[in-house]
Amino acid sequence: xxxxxxxxxxxxxxxxxxMIPREGFLEKARQVYRSYGFAPIDTPxxxxxxxxxxxxxxxxxxxxxxxxxxxxxxxxxxFDLTVPFARFAAEHIGKLGTPFKRYHMGPVWRxxxxxxxxxxxxxxxxxxxxxxxxxxxxxEVALVIHDLFKALGIDRFQxxxxxxxxxxxxxxxxxxxxxxxxxxxxxxxxxxxxxEAVAAEMGEKxxxxxxxxxxxxxxxxxxxxxADVLDRLKRDFGGNAKAAEGIRRLDELIHVxxxxxxxxxxxxxxxxxxxxxxxxxxxxxxxxxxxxPAIGSVCSGGRYDNLAGLYTKQALPGVGASLGLDRLIAxxxxxxxxxxxxxxxxxxxxxxxxxxxxxxxxxxxxxxTAGIGVEVFPETKKIGQQLQYAEKRGFRLALIAGPDEIAQxxxxxxxxxxREEQSVATSDVAATLIRMLK
Amino acid sequence: xxxxxxxxxxxxxxxxxxMIPREGFLEKARQVYRSYGFAPIDTPxxxxxxxxxxxxxxxxxxxxxxxxxxxxxxxxxxFDLTVPFARFAAEHIGKLGTPFKRYHMGPVWRxxxxxxxxxxxxxxxxxxxxxxxxxxxxxEVALVIHDLFKALGIDRFQxxxxxxxxxxxxxxxxxxxxxxxxxxxxxxxxxxxxxEAVAAEMGEKxxxxxxxxxxxxxxxxxxxxxADVLDRLKRDFGGNAKAAEGIRRLDELIHVxxxxxxxxxxxxxxxxxxxxxxxxxxxxxxxxxxxxPAIGSVCSGGRYDNLAGLYTKQALPGVGASLGLDRLIAxxxxxxxxxxxxxxxxxxxxxxxxxxxxxxxxxxxxxxTAGIGVEVFPETKKIGQQLQYAEKRGFRLALIAGPDEIAQxxxxxxxxxxREEQSVATSDVAATLIRMLK
Numbered sequence: 001x002x003x004x005x006x007x008x009x010x011x012x013x014x015x016x017x018x019m020i021p022r023e024g025f026l027e028k029a030r031q032v033y034r035s036y037g038f039a040p041i042d043t044p045x046x047x048x049x050x051x052x053x054x055x056x057x058x059x060x061x062x063x064x065x066x067x068x069x070x071x072x073x074x075x076x077x078x079f080d081l082t083v084p085f086a087r088f089a090a091e092h093i094g095k096l097g098t099p100f101k102r103y104h105m106g107p108v109w110r111x112x113x114x115x116x117x118x119x120x121x122x123x124x125x126x127x128x129x130x131x132x133x134x135x136x137x138x139x140e141v142a143l144v145i146h147d148l149f150k151a152l153g154i155d156r157f158q159x160x161x162x163x164x165x166x167x168x169x170x171x172x173x174x175x176x177x178x179x180x181x182x183x184x185x186x187x188x189x190x191x192x193x194x195x196e197a198v199a200a201e202m203g204e205k206x207x208x209x210x211x212x213x214x215x216x217x218x219x220x221x222x223x224x225x226x227a228d229v230l231d232r233l234k235r236d237f238g239g240n241a242k243a244a245e246g247i248r249r250l251d252e253l254i255h256v257x258x259x260x261x262x263x264x265x266x267x268x269x270x271x272x273x274x275x276x277x278x279x280x281x282x283x284x285x286x287x288x289x290x291x292x293p294a295i296g297s298v299c300s301g302g303r304y305d306n307l308a309g310l311y312t313k314q315a316l317p318g319v320g321a322s323l324g325l326d327r328l329i330a331x332x333x334x335x336x337x338x339x340x341x342x343x344x345x346x347x348x349x350x351x352x353x354x355x356x357x358x359x360x361x362x363x364x365x366x367x368x369t370a371g372i373g374v375e376v377f378p379e380t381k382k383i384g385q386q387l388q389y390a391e392k393r394g395f396r397l398a399l400i401a402g403p404d405e406i407a408q409x410x411x412x413x414x415x416x417x418x419r420e421e422q423s424v425a426t427s428d429v430a431a432t433l434i435r436m437l438k
Numbered sequence: 439x440x441x442x443x444x445x446x447x448x449x450x451x452x453x454x455x456x457m458i459p460r461e462g463f464l465e466k467a468r469q470v471y472r473s474y475g476f477a478p479i480d481t482p483x484x485x486x487x488x489x490x491x492x493x494x495x496x497x498x499x500x501x502x503x504x505x506x507x508x509x510x511x512x513x514x515x516x517f518d519l520t521v522p523f524a525r526f527a528a529e530h531i532g533k534l535g536t537p538f539k540r541y542h543m544g545p546v547w548r549x550x551x552x553x554x555x556x557x558x559x560x561x562x563x564x565x566x567x568x569x570x571x572x573x574x575x576x577x578e579v580a581l582v583i584h585d586l587f588k589a590l591g592i593d594r595f596q597x598x599x600x601x602x603x604x605x606x607x608x609x610x611x612x613x614x615x616x617x618x619x620x621x622x623x624x625x626x627x628x629x630x631x632x633x634e635a636v637a638a639e640m641g642e643k644x645x646x647x648x649x650x651x652x653x654x655x656x657x658x659x660x661x662x663x664x665a666d667v668l669d670r671l672k673r674d675f676g677g678n679a680k681a682a683e684g685i686r687r688l689d690e691l692i693h694v695x696x697x698x699x700x701x702x703x704x705x706x707x708x709x710x711x712x713x714x715x716x717x718x719x720x721x722x723x724x725x726x727x728x729x730x731p732a733i734g735s736v737c738s739g740g741r742y743d744n745l746a747g748l749y750t751k752q753a754l755p756g757v758g759a760s761l762g763l764d765r766l767i768a769x770x771x772x773x774x775x776x777x778x779x780x781x782x783x784x785x786x787x788x789x790x791x792x793x794x795x796x797x798x799x800x801x802x803x804x805x806x807t808a809g810i811g812v813e814v815f816p817e818t819k820k821i822g823q824q825l826q827y828a829e830k831r832g833f834r835l836a837l838i839a840g841p842d843e844i845a846q847x848x849x850x851x852x853x854x855x856x857r858e859e860q861s862v863a864t865s866d867v868a869a870t871l872i873r874m875l876k
Binding site: 003045051364 | 690812
């Protein structure tokens, strides 16, 4: 009796053609994070349920993979990387010291209902700077996101930034500071449901007048260059201390980004971004793809006042963002920007005669030291079958040495897409392959 | 009321000073695996318990993190990467085709009793070639292990190889084929309990005579160069068909490895390696560190006849090995071979005056494009405090521009270990840093 091989509902396997770009993205993200001094950390997949739930309450509870372990402990799989980071920081910050910059990439698990392109296990790639309220850290988050998308080979993207202090200042002015939560949640729906519906919700949920919601929505819908938006903000709301600080921080962000060589179009002040469901208190960030804005933000974050208040009395303000790796990969699949090769090595060495295996293994070893990945076909099947395998897997070149080539001291190099081949002296193989693979 | 921040028993956090070398090792392992054409895959952390337990029975059961999910499915966290690979192969091999070469790196979970240096969550780094019985694939496993340790910066290691066919042939000759399991399990204890005790166990558990166990142990203890051992094997056991095939495969492995430029000392035939607890049927591999042999094998594997017999009728023979990453890292910590830097960027840019933040961010951005990691200190603290931070984190160089340097168009570059500093023209900073970081 065979056991049926299958994955759980909401889970998936990653075959090579998806894992190759996935690993490439993770590597590039690591390089960018590191180049700014963010250091890697890792934490266990399993934590005490008490730590994961904190005050998060019932909504998270339903999504948790929660159970009792052999020691009857109430434990669960992490549902994000923020809560484990908060626990980690509370536990180790005395030793680590501040400021502390970390990145963390890994899987998280949520037992929520599965939708198209959403899975119950997915990766997050977070980076944060904690232990400082400095705007330099806020600005850096935008620079990191910018360099990240460039490194991922994506040119058409835009980082939208806002600062909750601006919204909070306005709400204060309007005497609506008490209804901040409901109003920001309504505001977040602006792109989806439009101005009228948002105004209606603001009236219902927060009891604001038509005039008040109009002022809020007019602010949120402010259009123009960053300079225009900043001028308008200073003119209309600069009198409120909170708003003024938010405006100052946005102004400095745009100024430093420009001086650092980032083009105007890449970072845009967008006053409609509230991230009302999150715990942000200052800068907020969202990132949209120019070719696929409809999938929503693929890299979001913001500034918060206190990361780990549930676990320690030490206030840990910080700022950071999270790359939605799986959403981004889904987008790139849709845009056909992903290679479909199922091999990480570009060259297949055809095995012609088993007695020459020494030669068939020593050539690839020297090519590998030159940075060229080479797979040796493990069997002496017919050359046609080996080349068929090479094409199916997506190899670009084949390297062949039969009795004639061996007698002449040459290798045949075959370009599998062009279906062209040439004879190359043994000593020239590495240089030829490097040239052809460029 | 604060929640106590803590990890579960048997689990640990990875702070930057451990994660930086850990990620470095994973990257190097990936590079080596890929350079041989092994392609990455990933599978879910959670699987149906039925799939994970297979016929593995009760022993594994106790170690499983097993529970019911929201849909009342009996599920568990994977305890290795082999069983998920078998399930994956059974499910997808029709589409993937053979031969199929994959690597898989990820955490696994076992609720076993914790010992020194052993955790309930740890990473495995497996690579396998399936769908072929060719000795070319067996040989390649040894080459991959060799290149892997070289890439990890470890020079003193030795790969021990054996072939179960040799042992099986001898047992056949001695009329002991029926007791193979008990005898190999006893043989595996040779390095730990010595010849006498192993002979005694063989007598007790398998009822073999003193003469029989002596012949077995004499074979296992055969010493000498690979050529000597092969000669002796051919002479003494070459008459048995099974043993002869095992000898032929070992002979070819040594021959091809030598022709591929691998020094004699790196791969050694070791007839005492049986891996009797595993399901191997041909080649077996273990890897020992010259400076720390006592920690046991840090990379082991072998050839098997049928990977996925529990899930499919398609026979999938294969060969592979697994790098014990966490054991290796523990060993390198003990050997003081790990850097203790807690930053992945070597340069700290001191923030002198907030109004120059544009300059303090644009210089690092151009240095990053030259491959130099630079962290900008987020606050304008006293320079002494910033340099203290830099030393604590393990930065190598500091980059400073106060009013004087800015007026002169230069940067001060400070070597933090040597406590020396120099002024460098803005246009020469990148070249100077590259030279100093070499």
